[in-house]
Amino acid sequence: MRKEIILLISRQFLARLFKSRAVYPLLGIMLILLIYAAISGVSYHDHNHFREDHQEMARDSWEGNPDKHPHRMAHFGTFAFRLKHPLSMFDFGIESYTGNAVFLEAHKQNMVNFSEASFSTGLLRFGELSMAMILQTILPLIIFFMGYSAVVADRENGTLRILLTQGASWKDILFGRSFGLLIGALLFCLPFFLVAAILLVSEEHVSAEIWMRLMLTMFIYLLFVVVLCFITIAISVSSRSSKDALVKLLGLWLLMIVLLPRTAQAVGSYLYPTPTKLEFKSAIEEEVIKNGDSHNPDDPHFSALKDSVLKANHVNTVEELPFNYGGFVMAEGERLSAEVYSKHQQQLMDTYRKQNSFSRVLALANPYLAVKNLSMALSGSDFESYVDFQNQAEEYRYLMAQKMNELQMKYIGASVSSSEGKVNVVGREEWRNFPDFEHEQLSLGSVLSAEVFSLVSILFWMVLAIWMILSLSKKAKAI
Template sequence: MQNITLTIARQTYLSAFANRATLIFTLLLGFALCLATYVGWQNFRTQNQQRVHYKKVVRAQWLAKPDKHPHRMAHYGYLAFREKHELSFFDFGIESFAGVSIFLEAHKQNTVNFSEAGFSNGMLRFGEISVAMVLQLLVPLLIVFLGYSSISAERESGTLKIILCQKVNWRKLLWGKSIGIISVCLSIFIPLILLTILLWASLSDWQVSVDSALRLIILILSYCVYFFIVTAVTVLVSAFQHSSKASLTILLACWILFIVIIPRITQSIGAKVYPSPSKIEFADAVAHDIHKQGDSHDPNDKHYASIKDSLLHAYHVDDVKKLPFNYGGYIMAEGEKITATIYNAHQHKLNETFAKQNRITALAGLLDPFLSLKQISMALTASDFETFIDFQRQAEDYRYQLAQQMNKLQIDKISNVTPGEHDKPLSISKSNWAQQPDFNYMFSTVGDVITREALALISLIMWLSCTLLLLQYAPRWIKTI
């Protein structure tokens, strides 16, 4: 029985390459994958080298600053860069549209800037060619082209009855055709996998981490499952249809529905059901709440005036200049704590809105394996929206720590007595700047990624299980004539 299935698979594989049109299509697809791999590799090298270079420049400039007042250094700020994950050359995700750096300064939360899209021409709106894009969109078309007539053509030519009379049952026929078609896809995919592993290792400076290796393994398995699902569905549609024309029409309609229509609809529904504020509205809401709380730069502000009175009472002095620490630094630290708390509350609320929008897309993945694979692929290559949000979160934590570090230096090392007109301005040694560590973005672990994308993984497993069951039990409903 197994030999019959493998014989059908071998014949399907050989007949696919015997067809000149199939051979040309396969070669073009292979060329597209090679081009996408080169573009992704070159894109990673160029952009990551730039980010690493300017990251070092920023650090060197920070350490080279002369003796200054720490509050001036807090406003001088720091430029934080988001480095690319070594697997991001495989799937660009939202990389080109998400900013790569953010300016961090005291009392103010800036947005992430310098996205690739901001410096590109209008061609970017047509999309970028990436390995993931070719595999997700074009490989299914190849499978449809190979399999739409795999069984319906046998029925049209009258050979189906002959095949089924030669110790071949429907189950063996379906499995044989499916294995043969997916073998054609794997003949393209396996060399690509080897090339991906080679490039991934080179981009990691040949220091491969366990986390990245697990990401790559899960990524490869996810694409294999996706190809099998598409192959099984294609063969089953061909088996149930009486003509190849009808089979091709249905499969192309499915391709358009699952890859073009459903993703757009789910995005629109998410934005409609859970609307998010504009950038200006968000900034106004934050500013409004901060204004209600008080202004640390206003000596007559009620909130900070009460803090002043309590300090004077606690230390039994009648003037802030007599306090054993720098009063201005203390007030700046309190103001930073309040503004950061307000901003983080608004940002958390905004992120929850985005999470609800994305949850609709994740739920739609139960009906569309393409959406599930896309979510998994972007998450594993660290080019998804969650990675971008995580960068914002880590950068804000660093900004707050930097501001409070400068405030602490002011509290501990700056005198309360204002220097005279001809006196040297208050400052501290430049050696203090080295106490502030450099910003290094830390990617989520593969365990966190799997937990976050559990629904998408369950969706792919569910689709795989359904197609396996259909290949096993669908023959009882298929008509030979």
């Protein structure tokens, strides 16, 4: 394998590619798509303004509350609005299907509502045009188109034999053509990287970690492109005619990108049914009642608790306690029910993970899926990022409820049972003292450790593709 020959062969491939002219309209179309996707990405991300404004609006009304009984405040509650990750401009991932606003109040875990999908017409299901989507679905097609005849056409018109007799080895030819194709593919791909970087530069508060994420994303797409180029050349060399190569590659594209992913996900979902909402809620309710129901005056757990509290404080009735017993009971009830809820919620998320495992394991056979998963995860628009938001919102809800219970225990008289009216209240400064909800994105480390499978898969494909070319270069025939 000689460098000069490989470069020569790849240069010759590129010369032929650009002489054919078909490549120019394609470049034009890709640029138009890129611009459209970039504008969409920026505008999608701009929806964050709505959410920030509403977070502020919700906060203002929280702080605007007058002196109040803390339990009223616990039910007044607040909202968590989900903010998009800056890189979701690049890859929308599951953004449109995830909820965006959740009401946080005491004793009740509400659903995260108002997903974009719930406002969308049937068109959403055709997909969305993001920069990542174009690189994942359209770019492979373009690479296949540019490269399907790369070797087989030379065989058809006899130039392959001339090349070989002139001293080029099969290895030189295959790697040369692959390299040429790669340069051609990069011409399509680099504008996307450039635009993504420019968009990120124009964003405020972009941390070094976000840049790391973008770099990694680009690197993964680069690997994807290299793998695709090798596959194209491998199929080109092993096909009888250029038509044959084209049909094989188009079939591969359909299988890899349209049919397999949807089928795998459908099979996963079919095999792992999830509980209905009613079942989910009643299972939690039953378990809460079993463990201790703070709303039931005869509950054994809470009767025992009452006895031990009275005994520990050396008093006979709850009115003699140095704190508000109602607040204490609610704190205990909140703790118990939050525990049960989070157990069931984890189970549900694990079932979802199982449903999704089919399309994840399939990444081993399908590099498209590996790239899709990695790209979503790095762009903060994947399943785990969403689960993380839900967990943080629930954590905040729990802290808020417990803070209100604590205030009730501390400041509300031991004999008070009603929360109505302007007596038995806590000063409004307490509301301001409790910080607002803020969502922290997952760290890069945890993102990568969740995506080990996809990482391994794309590297595996890289090795496999090189091996394919090497082994074909031993078997290939010139005629």
